[in-house]
Amino acid sequence: MRIVVVGCGTAGASAAFAARMLNRNASITVIGDEEQPTYSRCALPFAIAQRLPLENIITFPEKRFARAKIELLKPAVAEEIDTQRCVVRYRFEGAEKEAPFDALIYAAGGYAAVPKIDGADLDGNYVLRTYNDAARLISIAKAGMTAVVNGASFVALEVAEALKQRGLNVHLIVRSRPLRSFLDEPLSAQVKWHLESCGIVVHQGAEIERLEGGDRVSAVVVGGERLGCDFVVHAVGTRARVELARAAGLKIGKTGAVWTDSKLRTSVGVVYAAGDCAEVEECVAGQRVVSALGTVAMRHGMVAGRNAVGAEQNATPFVRATVMRLFGLEIGSVGLTEAQAKNAGIDVATAQVKHPALPHYWVENEDVTVRLVYEKKNGRIVGGQVMCRTGGALRVNILSVVVERRMSVYDLSVSDFCYSPPCADVWAPEAVCATAALRRLEAQK
Known part of the structure; x- marks a missing residue:
C-alpha cells in the first residue's frame, strides 16, 4: 500500500506515524515544504x-522518520494532486517528480493572515507561523525597540509578552477585546488589566489604519494617532491552505477549509484531511469549524493516518x-462563550x-x-473559563470532560473532588461555580 502525506506539520507527521503503527509494510512518503522537520508551532513565542533555544522545539527529528521507514522529502513543494491518476506531482531538489498513492492525507496546514491595509507590504511587517518567522523575529528584536503587535489571539498575546520580556516597548492593537473568541467580557477585561499592569500598552477597540515609512515601517496610524515603531507583528489569525485541494476537486466547506466527514475523509474517498487545513464539527453545537489547535491536529492526524490504512475510526470530539x-497568569477556556452559544441558538x-x-487558613493561597x-x-454546561496562577490546565481539563460528556451544573456540583489542605480546598472552585448556577436555575422554577 502507498500512502502520501502532503504536509509535515503536527497533523501530517502524526498521520504518517499512526499509519506506520497499523501497517508495517506500507510505503509512506511525507512531503514537507519547510527546511525543518516537524516542530511545535505553539513553542515559537517561548x-x-x-x-x-529555537532548535529545541523539533518534535519529530529526521532520524525518527528514518527509523520508522517513512520517506521524508523536505523542503519539497507539492504542486498538483491528480485524484484520477492517484499521484502527487511535486518539486524536490530542483526536479519535478511524482508520488503515486493508494491513499492521500492532506495536511497542508495554514498560513498567517495579513490585513489588507496601506503599508502592509513594507519591510518590518512580520507574522509568526513558521520556524523561520520566529528566527527572523529573534534576529531583529532588540531591547529598547518599540514593537506593535496587531491582534487579540493567544498568539498575539504570547508574542507581546515575549517581546516585552526581551526588553522592548510593546503596543497591542486589539480591534474588539483580548481573547474575544475564548473569553466572555468580564474575564477579557481582567486580561486587559493584567497586560497593562505588566507594561503592555493596549489599544482596545482600535485598528491599524495604515503603516507609514519609506522602504521600512516606521510608524502605524491607530485611531488617528501616529505611533512610532521599529516593526509590526500581525497575529490576526490563520487561513487554511486549500489551493491544491480546491484544484484537485476536493469540497471546500463554509469555513474555507477542506470539508471532512466523521472519519476525516474528504469528498474524494481516497483522500483524508487533518489539521489547520481541515474543517471539523465541534461537539457542543455541532458547528463546522477550523480548530487551529495543536492538540486537535495531533489527534485528528492520527485518526486520518489510521483510516488511510484501513481503519474506520471516528474523529475524536x-x-x-x-x-x-500570560505573565504568570493562567487563562483557559473550553466549549462556547456566552456570545457563541447565543449565536448558535x-x-x-x-x-x-x-x-x-486552598482552605482560607492556608498561608500560600x-x-x-x-x-x-x-x-x-x-x-447542561456548554462552556467554561478559568483564570488562576497555577493549575489552570488541570482545571480546563476537568471542564473539557464536563462539556464533552454533556454534564449539567447539578452533575458538576455533586462531583467528588479530592481534598487536602496543602493541595486543594474541600470545595473545588468548579463545583462552587456549578452550585451557584444550580441555585439560579432552581430559583427560576
Missing part, C-alpha cells in the same frame, strides 16, 4: 522570549479546550465565582476564577 500562561445563562484554591456557560432549560 523561543522568541528566550525561554528555550473537539471541545475547543485551550490554555495559556442556545438559550444560556452564566455563573462566575472567585474561590480560593490564591484565588481561582471560574465561569460557566450553561443552558437555561436543563443546566
Whole structure:
C-alpha cells in the first residue's frame, strides 16, 4: 500500500506515524515544504522570549522518520494532486517528480493572515507561523525597540509578552477585546488589566489604519494617532491552505477549509484531511469549524493516518479546550462563550465565582476564577473559563470532560473532588461555580 502525506506539520507527521503503527509494510512518503522537520508551532513565542533555544522545539527529528521507514522529502513543494491518476506531482531538489498513492492525507496546514491595509507590504511587517518567522523575529528584536503587535489571539498575546520580556516597548492593537473568541467580557477585561499592569500598552477597540515609512515601517496610524515603531507583528489569525485541494476537486466547506466527514475523509474517498487545513464539527453545537489547535491536529492526524490504512475510526470530539500562561497568569477556556452559544441558538445563562484554591487558613493561597456557560432549560454546561496562577490546565481539563460528556451544573456540583489542605480546598472552585448556577436555575422554577 502507498500512502502520501502532503504536509509535515503536527497533523501530517502524526498521520504518517499512526499509519506506520497499523501497517508495517506500507510505503509512506511525507512531503514537507519547510527546511525543518516537524516542530511545535505553539513553542515559537517561548523561543522568541528566550525561554528555550529555537532548535529545541523539533518534535519529530529526521532520524525518527528514518527509523520508522517513512520517506521524508523536505523542503519539497507539492504542486498538483491528480485524484484520477492517484499521484502527487511535486518539486524536490530542483526536479519535478511524482508520488503515486493508494491513499492521500492532506495536511497542508495554514498560513498567517495579513490585513489588507496601506503599508502592509513594507519591510518590518512580520507574522509568526513558521520556524523561520520566529528566527527572523529573534534576529531583529532588540531591547529598547518599540514593537506593535496587531491582534487579540493567544498568539498575539504570547508574542507581546515575549517581546516585552526581551526588553522592548510593546503596543497591542486589539480591534474588539483580548481573547474575544475564548473569553466572555468580564474575564477579557481582567486580561486587559493584567497586560497593562505588566507594561503592555493596549489599544482596545482600535485598528491599524495604515503603516507609514519609506522602504521600512516606521510608524502605524491607530485611531488617528501616529505611533512610532521599529516593526509590526500581525497575529490576526490563520487561513487554511486549500489551493491544491480546491484544484484537485476536493469540497471546500463554509469555513474555507477542506470539508471532512466523521472519519476525516474528504469528498474524494481516497483522500483524508487533518489539521489547520481541515474543517471539523465541534461537539457542543455541532458547528463546522477550523480548530487551529495543536492538540486537535495531533489527534485528528492520527485518526486520518489510521483510516488511510484501513481503519474506520471516528474523529475524536473537539471541545475547543485551550490554555495559556500570560505573565504568570493562567487563562483557559473550553466549549462556547456566552456570545457563541447565543449565536448558535442556545438559550444560556452564566455563573462566575472567585474561590480560593486552598482552605482560607492556608498561608500560600490564591484565588481561582471560574465561569460557566450553561443552558437555561436543563443546566447542561456548554462552556467554561478559568483564570488562576497555577493549575489552570488541570482545571480546563476537568471542564473539557464536563462539556464533552454533556454534564449539567447539578452533575458538576455533586462531583467528588479530592481534598487536602496543602493541595486543594474541600470545595473545588468548579463545583462552587456549578452550585451557584444550580441555585439560579432552581430559583427560576
